[in-house]
Amino acid sequence: MVEKILIGKVTHYYPKIGVAVVELQETLKKGDKIEIEGKTTKLIQTVTSMQLNHVNIDVAERGQSIGLKVEYRVREGDKIYKIIE
Template sequence: MEEVGREVGRVTHYYSKIGVAVIELKAPLAKGDTILIKGSTTNLEQKVESMQIEHKDIERAEAGQAIGLKVKDRVREGDVVYKIS
């Protein structure tokens, strides 16, 4: 498998009605970063435009935090999140 970037976390839940993924972070993530979410049937690349912790908008999150991230397409629990820029 080719290297796609640095793993920053994993999807732990997906809210399909609102298009939000809950991601448990292993590394920092900030608004403006470009991420790739990959899984057996997932391959979604997008810029981080909206993230929240406990329903409050944030600009940056650190390793160990669980964030809500607005995503443009369906993702699945267990999908890996990579930071590509």
């Protein structure tokens, strides 16, 4: 059974570099499978790159605002879920 846990939301998107600024409500790790969902967004991907204050990190904690590399365009307000299989 697949479970989805709400872990944060997109607060900004940089289209030229394909990076979303994400405000986290839960911990996120490199290698986690996530789903980004919104009115016109539906994206499932594995976390490959995250940054905090322009420094690469492997783990992001609750309450942090991070840069997350995304495969496709996302929009402000899109919700981010961690997929647990």
